Amino acid sequence: MTVRILTEGTFDPAQFEAELRAAPGNHDVGTKVLFENERVRVWEVRLAPGERAPFHAHTRRYFWTVVEGGTGRQRSDDGTLRVREYQVGATQYQAPTPDDALIHDLENVGDAELRFVTAEFLD
Secondary structure, three states: OOEEEEEEEEOOHHHHHHHHHHHHHOOOOOOEEEEEOOOEEEEEEEEOOOOEEEEEEEOOOEEEEEEEOEEEEEEEOOOEEEEEEEOOOOEEEEOOEOOEOEEEEEEEOOOOOEEEEEEEEOO
């Protein structure tokens, strides 16, 4: 169960200028909230082929797990991009903070639905 980088490169952030400006205030790290209490918020990320989740900011510790694998393009606010192949079961933990947010988008560039479950730790 891995995530394999297929391509690394750059993009012109000016293409997404308004979205990047708004990203620090966009904390919707998924497409649907599945569960929430005072300690955790669980999101579903579901993207059809060609669909894209806008730039958003991760400011809390979180992890994601691939539920339906595929190919995704992730652009970061520093102008870098990666195309990755996500296999079912692949899981990754991140520990951003409000002062060191992780800002990115995610686009399904494959031919099958891409689906993750993401859990944010609220405390």
